[in-house]
Amino acid sequence: MLNLKEVIFSITNRCNLRCRMCDIPCGKIEELSTDQWKKVINDSSRLGAQTVVFSGGEPLLREDIFELIFFAKKNNLNACVTSNGCLIDEQVASRLSASGANVVNISIEGTKGTHDYLRGPGSFDKAASALANLRKYKIETTVASTVSRYNYEDLLYVLEIAGEYGATTVRLQPFNAIFLKDSARAGEFLIDKREIPKIEDIIHRFIDISQERKISTNPANYLFKIPAYLTGKKFHPDNCGALRYSCPINSNGDIFPCWIEASHNKLIGNIREESLYELWLSEKRRKLINSIINNGCSGCLMSCYDEVFGSRFSKAYILDKAKKVKRIASYRKLTNKALQFLKSQVIKMKLRYRFYSSYKGSVTNLLKRRLPGIFNKFRRIRESGGEDKEIILSEISRLKRKLREEIHSL
Amino acid sequence: MSYIKRFEQDLAYYFSELLERPLAKPLWIYLSLSHKCTYRCQMCGVVNILQGYELHKDAVKNLFDEIAAWGWDLTVVITGGEAFLRNDIFEIVEYGFAKGLKIEAVSNGALITKDLADRIISSGLKNIAISLDGAEEATHDAIRQKGAFNKAIAAINNLAESKSKLGTGPQISVWATIMRENVGELFDIILLVKEAGAECLVYHPVIVNQDDMQNTSPKARFWLKDNDIELLKQQIDKIVNYKKHHGLVAFLHDPYMWVKHFKGELTKREWKCNPFVFVNVGPDGNVRSCGSAFGNIQGLSLGECLKTREADQARRTMKNCQKPCLQTCWANPKADSLTNIIDTFIYDLKKDNIDGKSKKESLSTALFKLTDYEELLKECLT
Numbered sequence: 140m141l142n143l144k145e146v147i148f149s150i151t152n153r154c155n156l157r158c159r160m161c162d163i164p165c166g167k168i169e170e171l172s173t174d175q176w177k178k179v180i181n182d183s184s185r186l187g188a189q190t191v192v193f194s195g196g197e198p199l200l201r202e203d204i205f206e207l208i209f210f211a212k213k214n215n216l217n218a219c220v221t222s223n224g225c226l227i228d229e230q231v232a233s234r235l236s237a238s239g240a241n242v243v244n245i246s247i248e249g250t251k252g253t254h255d256y257l258r259g260p261g262s263f264d265k266a267a268s269a270l271a272n273l274r275k276y277k278i279e280t281t282v283a284s285t286v287s288r289y290n291y292e293d294l295l296y297v298l299e300i301a302g303e304y305g306a307t308t309v310r311l312q313p314f315n316a317i318f319l320k321d322s323a324r325a326g327e328f329l330i331d332k333r334e335i336p337k338i339e340d341i342i343h344r345f346i347d348i349s350q351e352r353k354i355s356t357n358p359a360n361y362l363f364k365i366p367a368y369l370t371g372k373k374f375h376p377d378n379c380g381a382l383r384y385s386c387p388i389n390s391n392g393d394i395f396p397c398w399i400e401a402s403h404n405k406l407i408g409n410i411r412e413e414s415l416y417e418l419w420l421s422e423k424r425r426k427l428i429n430s431i432i433n434n435g436c437s438g439c440l441m442s443c444y445d446e447v448f449g450s451r452f453s454k455a456y457i458l459d460k461a462k463k464v465k466r467i468a469s470y471r472k473l474t475n476k477a478l479q480f481l482k483s484q485v486i487k488m489k490l491r492y493r494f495y496s497s498y499k500g501s502v503t504n505l506l507k508r509r510l511p512g513i514f515n516k517f518r519r520i521r522e523s524g525g526e527d528k529e530i531i532l533s534e535i536s537r538l539k540r541k542l543r544e545e546i547h548s549l
Numbered sequence: 550m551s552y553i554k555r556f557e558q559d560l561a562y563y564f565s566e567l568l569e570r571p572l573a574k575p576l577w578i579y580l581s582l583s584h585k586c587t588y589r590c591q592m593c594g595v596v597n598i599l600q601g602y603e604l605h606k607d608a609v610k611n612l613f614d615e616i617a618a619w620g621w622d623l624t625v626v627i628t629g630g631e632a633f634l635r636n637d638i639f640e641i642v643e644y645g646f647a648k649g650l651k652i653e654a655v656s657n658g659a660l661i662t663k664d665l666a667d668r669i670i671s672s673g674l675k676n677i678a679i680s681l682d683g684a685e686e687a688t689h690d691a692i693r694q695k696g697a698f699n700k701a702i703a704a705i706n707n708l709a710e711s712k713s714k715l716g717t718g719p720q721i722s723v724w725a726t727i728m729r730e731n732v733g734e735l736f737d738i739i740l741l742v743k744e745a746g747a748e749c750l751v752y753h754p755v756i757v758n759q760d761d762m763q764n765t766s767p768k769a770r771f772w773l774k775d776n777d778i779e780l781l782k783q784q785i786d787k788i789v790n791y792k793k794h795h796g797l798v799a800f801l802h803d804p805y806m807w808v809k810h811f812k813g814e815l816t817k818r819e820w821k822c823n824p825f826v827f828v829n830v831g832p833d834g835n836v837r838s839c840g841s842a843f844g845n846i847q848g849l850s851l852g853e854c855l856k857t858r859e860a861d862q863a864r865r866t867m868k869n870c871q872k873p874c875l876q877t878c879w880a881n882p883k884a885d886s887l888t889n890i891i892d893t894f895i896y897d898l899k900k901d902n903i904d905g906k907s908k909k910e911s912l913s914t915a916l917f918k919l920t921d922y923e924e925l926l927k928e929c930l931t
Contacts, residue, residue, distance in 0.1 A: 529930070531567065531887065535923045538891045542916045545895055549905045549912070 143186040143419060144384035147398075147443075150176065150207070151196040152390045156223050158258045160285055160328060162320040163196055168391040173203040175410060177210050179388065182415035184214035194221040196390065199231065205238040212239035219244060221283065224269030225262060232272035243273050244281045244310070247300055249293025257289055270304035280306045286365055287314035287328035291338045294345050301354055308355040311345075312442040313365045317399060330369045338366040350487065361445040373438035380444040382428045382436070386419065394418055396428055399439045405431075552897035553911055554622050557918060559890045564922045565825040568929055569865065571855045574621040575828040578851075579628055582609070582638070584832045586630040587659040588694045592728065592755055592771050602833035606637045608847055610644050612830070615850050617648035624675070627654040630832070633665065639672050646673030655680065655724065658704030659697065666707035670718035678722045678751070679704050684737030688730055702745050709746025722749035722799075727781070727807060728771035735784040739791055739798060750798045752788075754810055754875050773811040782808055802875065810875050820873030821885055824864035827876075828855070836860075839867050891915070 152168045154161075171179075183191055191211045198204055199222055211218045220235065221244040227235070235243060245266050248254040254263035273280045282301040284294065294311065301309045316325035330338065342362050349356045356362065364374060381397040388394050392410030395401040405427060408418040418424060561573035583603045586593075616623065625645060632638055633656055645652045653676035654669075661669065661679075669677055681701050683689035689698035705721060712718040723742045727735065735752065742750055757769040773781060785804045792798040802820075809815040824838050828851070835842035836854040843863050844854025854860060894915060898908055 532923065532926060532930075534887055535919060535926070538887060539916060539919055539923075541891065541895075542912055542919065546909055546912045546916070549909050 142383055143183065143188045143386060144380070145190040145192065145386075146179070146183045146188050146415075147192045147194060147385060147387045148176065148179070148198075149194050149196065149388065149390050150198050150204070151201050153200045154196040154223075155200065155225055156197070156259050156262055158223075159289075160257065160287060160314055161318040163318055168389070170201075170390045171392045171410060173206060175392065176203075176207055179410055179415050180207065180211050180214055180216065182419075183386075184216055185416055186419055188216060190217040190219060192219045192221065197223055197226065199226040205234050208235070208238040208240050217241045221246070222269070223258065223262065224266035227265075227269035227272055229272050229275070232269075232276045232278065235273070236276040236278050240278060242279045242281055244283050245269055245273075245306075246284065247282050247297050248284055249290035250296050253290045253293050267300065267304070270300070270306065274305050280304065281308035281310060282306045283310045283312065285314050286311050286369065288330045288334075288369070289328065291330070291334075291341060291369075294341055295348060298345060298348050298352065298354060302352045306354065309349065310442055311357055311362060311365065313368045313440050315399075315439060315441060317401070328369075329371060330366065332370050335366040335370065338369070339363065342366070350483070353486065357442055357445045361440070361442070364440055368440040374440050375435055375438045376444070379436070381441070382431060385443060386415070388415070396424075396431055397436075397441075397443075399437050399441065400431055552894065552901070553914070556890065556894040556897075556915060558622060559893075560918055560922065562823055562825055563885075563887060563890060564925070566823050566868065568925065569861065569868070571825060571860070572925075573825045574616075574619050574623060574852075575855075576623050576826045577828070578616065578623060578625045579827070579829040580604075580609070580612075580625055581628045581630065581829065581831050582632045582641070583630040583635055585634045586657075587634065588631075588657055588697060590657075590693045592692065592726065592757075602831070603635070604830075604832050604834060606641055608834065609641050612846055612851060613641075613645045613648050613650060615852060617645075617650055619852070622651075624651045624653060627652060629655075631657055631659065633660045639668055642672045642674060651675045653678065653719075656704070657693065657697065658701035661700075661704035661707055663707050663711070666704070666711040667715075669708065670711040670715050674719040676720045676722055676749075677708060678724045679708075679747070680726070681723050681738060681742065682726050682728070683731040684734040684741045688734060692728075692730055702741070705742060705745040705747050720749055721747050722751060723747045725750065725752050726755050727752055727773075728755040729773050729777055730771065732773060732777050732781050732784065735781075736787040736791070739788065743795075743797055748797070751801065752798075752804070752807075753801065754807055756874070756876070778808060778812060781811065806875060810873065815873045815875075817871060817873065820875065822867045822870055822873070824867035838863055839870070891919075 149163075151170055152163055154163065180191060193204065193207065198220055201207075204220075208218045208220070218238075218240050219242045220240050224245040227243070227245075246258070247263075247266055248257045251263040254266070255261065270280055270282075282297060284290065284297050286294065298309055300306075314325075314328040316322045316328075319325060342365065346356065346359050346362065368374060379397075382400075385397065386394060387398050387401070388410065389401075394407040394410065394415070396405055396407065407424045407427060408421065410418075413421075558573065558576070562576075564570075565572040585603070613625075616625070627638075627642070632654055635641075642652055642654070652674055654674055655678045658679040658681075679701055681689060681698075682692045683698070686698040689701065690696065705723065708718075708721045712721065723738070725731070725735065725738050731738075739750055755771045757772060785807065788798055789804060792800070806815060806819065809819070822839070827838055829837050830846055830851070831837070831842070834845040834847040836844045836846060836851060838860075840863055841859075843859035844851075844857050846854065849857075895912075898911055901908070903911075
């Protein structure tokens with residue numbers, strides 16, 4: 140089984156900003172050449188990947204970025220670019236459009252003050268103008284935000300900005316210390332336990348407003364885990380797809396199981412020595428992945444496979460909603476409520492699908508991947524005694540007959 | 550418990566679970582009387598979690614009044630901390646006994662001297678359980694405290710002596726926790742406690758985290774590792790064989806489930822929680838079945854606590870729980886299926902030596918009960 144779904148290229152370590160929560164630009168690394176990246180893209184396509192993500196550093200600092208995007212598109216891959224937006228003027232936006240980039244992800248951390256504090260003076264205005272330019276050239280844009288102590292109060296503003304510039308998705312991810320050189324600094328981004336109710340309230344409003352404005356976000360269950368994560372709690376999702384379906388590649392060609400498990404002793408190999416095709420199918424990778432799965436990973440709350448942290452469309456949620464609908468006495472009210480409920484569910488589903496189709500390939504592929512999970516859910520419902528009450532009624536009738544027969548036989 | 554009563558209760562548990570309504574009262578009430586304890590056992594966090602709490606005897610008496618009025622066949626298990634550290638423990642037990650309740654107690658045995666053993670034997674308890682975690686002194690003492698092993702064995706001896714002296718008294722049992730430290734000694738515990746004078750031995754798997762019953766992390770200290778599983782299987786074979794010939798051991802469930810449990814392979818089909826069977830009252834008065842508390846007996850009566858929305862929520866969580874924990878809240882497997890409940894009732898009725906008229910009356914009562922529940926189910930469907 141090839142199983143590769145998406146490849147994340149950190150195509151350069153260079154960056155034009157010096158953000159507080161990221162020390163990536165500190166390291167100087169010899170980058171892979173254009174031809175080497177092209178070989179990787181070709182291999183990704185051969186391995187059945189659907190999406191390649193060009194990230195960095197700042198990927199637009201590489202002059203060959205448009206050529207690489209074009210090459211990815213030629214190989215039937217979805218091309219996503221993550222950028223801080225500072226370099227996206229009209230000309231760059233038009234070139235991105237011409238090269239065929241599917242989605243451009245711009246980082247917005249909050250209000251101008253917050254954003255500039257975290258990413259550097261003037262960066263907010265440039266990011267906002269990038270969003271406007273991309274809209275002008277009809278490139279789908281998404282907004283990403285790294286939630287930390289500094290900006291959680293600004294999340295609703297991020298949503299507003301996204302709505303204003305027509306971004307389809309706002310993707311939140313809590314701050315993670317892996318991008319810091321000195322992990323002792325991590326404390327300044329974490330929150331105090333007493334702040335949890337406040338941030339939870341903001342997330343509630345965030346979800347409500349995102350539904351009103353029809354902007355996709357991460358699954359609600361994932362979002363509600365953010366406050367606890369920011370107080371230092373670790374999450375170890377059971378079926379995280381990052382190890383099985385994705386492949387991060389460093390700017391010098393190192394391949395790791397996932398960004399979190401990117402320590403030196405977990406290196407799968409380097410593109411300069413072996414091809415991605417060979418490394419992905421290698422025994423070494425298989426063993427490494429199995430050892431991580433068996434021994435448990437370091438835990439994270441990265442948004443790459445946020446669906447594994449739980450979907451909002453859980454059985455309990457739907458039953459709960461259905462019960463609320465049931466309680467309403469008037470028939471008219473009931474139908475209206477039911478219709479409203481169904482409508483809101485459809486809108487949510489649509490938003491989720493759009494979110495996945497932009498990030499994770501086509502909806503068909505998403506369904507292929509999700510169907511086994513859905514079947515498992517049905518199996519679990521059956522196992523947990525979710526018998527049909529009608530069947531039990533007929534069983535009761537049968538048992539009553541049996542009791543009557545016993546009475547007559549005496 | 551008479552079979553008619555058991556039939557009625559099983560039916561109530563079945564429909565409570567199906568309709569998610571508290572139609573049944575709990576079968577087990579674990580009453581933790583005090584946070585205080587003589588030991589600081591490695592696997593137990595009660596002392597730290599519930600620091601400073603102790604239920605007043607009047608609150609306990611009120612609780613006993615209430616549950617005695619239910620007329621439900623249930624058992625109150627007094628736990629702690631160490632319940633025998635309380636001065637009024639016998640007043641409480643005797644009050645419950647006078648109310649006609651079945652009361653059991655669990656102790657680590659540290660305080661059970663000959664005098665105390667005499668009082669325990671004559672107090673009206675149905676069962677007194679002593680915790681023992683190893684057949685070797687070193688194992689038990691390493692988990693609990695130095696000298697704990699000898700005190701526990703002395704406690705069993707004292708209780709057995711007192712019981713033979715008085716000629717009657719509670720069943721003297723031993724509770725052993727299955728954990729990595731003692732997995733090789735499980736069978737030897739039987740021989741040891743038999744010699745000491747115990748009449749029953751119950752094993753139960755370790756709870757890794759008191760706050761989180763579903764925590765079955767293979768990384769936890771007391772959890773059995775892969776290489777311990779084989780040893781556990783061998784021990785179970787020996788225990789099952791011993792039980793076949795000599796009794797003494799009481800299984801709360803199929804012991805081979807332990808293997809699956811520690812391997813993390815136990816499925817919902819094999820182990821089904823019935824959230825209505827078990828309730829725990831803490832020394833702070835908090836009431837919980839599993840997970841977070843849903844009421845406090847110092848504010849509401851226990852019956853009211855069980856009817857709160859929070860209780861509904863907690864039970865729903867338990868019902869949907871995907872990690873079986875092999876604890877007492879397990880539903881009676883016979884009560885999992887309606888057909889089983891009726892068949893068992895008919896079988897017991899046929900075996901009973903009563904006249905045909907009484908049998909007919911019992912069957913009619915069963916039919917009447919079943920019709921009641923049928924009506925309720927129909928009501929829920931509409």
